[in-house]
Amino acid sequence: MIYYAKKTDNQCNFNGIEVFDPARLAPALRKLKDGTLLEVTIRRRQKTRTNPQNAYYHAVIVELLGDYLGYEHEEMHDIIKNKFLIFYDDKGLPNRKSTAELTTVEMEELNERCRRWAAVDFGVSIPLPNEEI
Numbered sequence: 001m002i003y004y005a006k007k008t009d010n011q012c013n014f015n016g017i018e019v020f021d022p023a024r025l026a027p028a029l030r031k032l033k034d035g036t037l038l039e040v041t042i043r044r045r046q047k048t049r050t051n052p053q054n055a056y057y058h059a060v061i062v063e064l065l066g067d068y069l070g071y072e073h074e075e076m077h078d079i080i081k082n083k084f085l086i087f088y089d090d091k092g093l094p095n096r097k098s099t100a101e102l103t104t105v106e107m108e109e110l111n112e113r114c115r116r117w118a119a120v121d122f123g124v125s126i127p128l129p130n131e132e133i
Helices: 022-030 051-069 073-084 104-122
Strands: 005-008 011-014 086-088 094-096
Touching: 051 073, 051 104, 073 086, 073 104
Parallel strands: none
Antiparallel strands: 005 011, 086 094
């Protein structure tokens, strides 16, 4: 379960439940088995990638690299994710982020890393979002 909260007037509203009253969280907790380990994180919510960022990534970066390297769209997308979005969990096991999970800043960092990789390794110039092809 993921809940999003909004802080107002020194209170934290958690899907309509005021967090300072733990008893009001009981309905959500009842859905879990006894002994279930929970993780509660409080942090500022960041915006996920925008539709224009995603469209640029797929239509320009993935397409240009895929055309140059001879891969279909989904193959190229997987290659990029394997190259740039692998991380290791607490047990040292590899995991891969989805581009849908990226914040706007992380998405632009991915786009920049792809542009640099294309230029340095393949001599492919990928235009910036505001440039014409």
